[in-house]
Amino acid sequence: MIKLIVNADDFGFSQGVNHGIIDSFLYGIVNSTTMMMTMAGTDHAIQLAKKYPKLQVGIHLVLTCGKPLVDNVPSLVDDNGYFKSLSTFNPKGISLEELEREWTAQIERFIHAGLTPTHMDSHHHVHTLKELNPVIKNLSAKFRLPVRKNGFNSIDGVDSFTDLSLFDFYGEGVNPDYFTKLKERIKDGMTVEVMCHPAYIDNNLLHGSSYTFQRLTELEILTSVNLPENIILM
Numbered sequence: 001m002i003k004l005i006v007n008a009d010d011f012g013f014s015q016g017v018n019h020g021i022i023d024s025f026l027y028g029i030v031n032s033t034t035m036m037m038t039m040a041g042t043d044h045a046i047q048l049a050k051k052y053p054k055l056q057v058g059i060h061l062v063l064t065c066g067k068p069l070v071d072n073v074p075s076l077v078d079d080n081g082y083f084k085s086l087s088t089f090n091p092k093g094i095s096l097e098e099l100e101r102e103w104t105a106q107i108e109r110f111i112h113a114g115l116t117p118t119h120m121d122s123h124h125h126v127h128t129l130k131e132l133n134p135v136i137k138n139l140s141a142k143f144r145l146p147v148r149k150n151g152f153n154s155i156d157g158v159d160s161f162t163d164l165s166l167f168d169f170y171g172e173g174v175n176p177d178y179f180t181k182l183k184e185r186i187k188d189g190m191t192v193e194v195m196c197h198p199a200y201i202d203n204n205l206l207h208g209s210s211y212t213f214q215r216l217t218e219l220e221i222l223t224s225v226n227l228p229e230n231i232i233l234m
Helices: 015-026 042-051 096-112 123-128 130-143 203-208 214-222
Strands: 002-011 032-035 056-061 120-122 164-166 191-196 231-233
Touching: 002 015, 002 056, 015 042, 015 203, 015 214, 032 042, 056 096, 056 123, 096 130, 120 123, 120 130, 123 130
Parallel strands: 002 032, 002 191, 002 231, 032 056, 056 120, 164 191
Antiparallel strands: none
């Protein structure tokens, strides 16, 4: 038996993303999501998380999209005060003290909203960068939160959310038989997380992300697939 967590990233990016994630939960196989605390749809996502408490919700730490929650973090932002893009930021140039203050603020905003996080991961997987691992280790211990693995690889000294995390249900890897073929790739007894990005398209998503219309295809698959008998949702 394979235990499956289908985690929708980017909860809070926009209302279109939020509605896509909720529909994938209500009518499909998504059973977990992680919330961005710095985006236009964050307040909307908080409301939805409270409305649907059976949906597991963790924190999607942000470093490469939007604006920080705290001031005086010059190593994290560009000249306009926005987080640097994934293509321009250098993890070796980041102040770990500034990063820990910012990510602490993101976690605390989630908790102060009255929500209990299940785990942590990050936008663009930046938490897996070795230069940033000390911050993740500190935050995981402070808030007692497990962390998404990078495939089979975990961060030293940090509890992992699952035995394995898969990131290939994305782009060209999005196909209708993805989940039915998992049993050919995964050993019985494992707990596996599959990352996904379902959404409805709105202007915030269309102008704020390079990954747009593929999310509609993900949504369609996630709300129509039938899992094999040996795969159960956690």
